[in-house]
Amino acid sequence: MAAPVPAIATHPDRAQIEIGLANGVSLRGLSKRYGLDPAQLSRYRKSHMSDELILRLRVRGLQSDEELGKIREIESKSLLDHLTYQRSRLYTVADRAASIKHDEAEIRAIEAAGRASERIGRLLGELGATSITNNNVQINLMQSPEWHNIRTEIVQALKPHPAAWQSVIKALERIEQVDHPRLLEGVRVA
Template sequence: MGRQCTVCGHKDVEEINKLLLCSDSYRDIARQFGLSKDALARHKESHMPELLLKSQEVKETLQADNLLDQIVYYESEARRFKGLAESQGDLELALKAVDRALKCLDLFAKARGIISDQPQVNILVLPEWIALRTAIIQSLRPYPDALEALRDALR
């Protein structure tokens, strides 16, 4: 029977797997968790599911989670600095810390899709859509079944 994979047996195997998916540096991961670069390479090659490695969606999700974690961390740091500034009577610094915390919350909400700063366009009121819709309906008048199917689809 072969030896157990040192990465699979590591207490932080989930974090290591995430880093292997999102990072190119075996050396940094090996140093952080006390493993060898060769063990990481063997683990990634032999023990991580092939589909997981190929999944760009998983990589993007892990990177987004990491970004959200960082936003939450910096928001808590801004709150901490606010408390320090208040305890020292430095109201200007406290207000700056509040501003930074609010910016973190705004960024978090945008990253999660809770709020959006993208412009909203209602095509139903655009003159181009009204003209196109009118032209389509007029051209389908000789074909009542097609006109009714179009009207149903537009509803």
């Protein structure tokens, strides 16, 4: 029987957790920041992080501020993509639950999508995305926390009109799948 996969291995902030572990960030600090048990973090570092990985992830004193900035940019974009994908999947779950009139499941999925939107908003705030003044900025509406509110309101407003609701759900799913077509293949509305 295969050993269970540690929660950290599938955690959305895995890269940041591993970087913190490799650089000696306190287990208590990592525990509070990512909602994990300190013992779990310690076991993960000892059992799942090779010495080579730890050396590659050590950033203090080994890389310039410019290199560290680039690493942060790459990791932040990866996290943003993951959160956007996760939120899209949660919307699909909410739409399916609504189509079979399972209100409790729909509410849970919408609440989870809202939490993903909040995390996206915090990440965008940390990246300073709200203060970009470049004239060539490309805005991805689906990554903005406001999109969650707009989408939820539209879907709720159309519930009394099943045919229109179904058409809008299909259109939203087509639009939301553009960012991750390989990951969402085969997803369809009933």
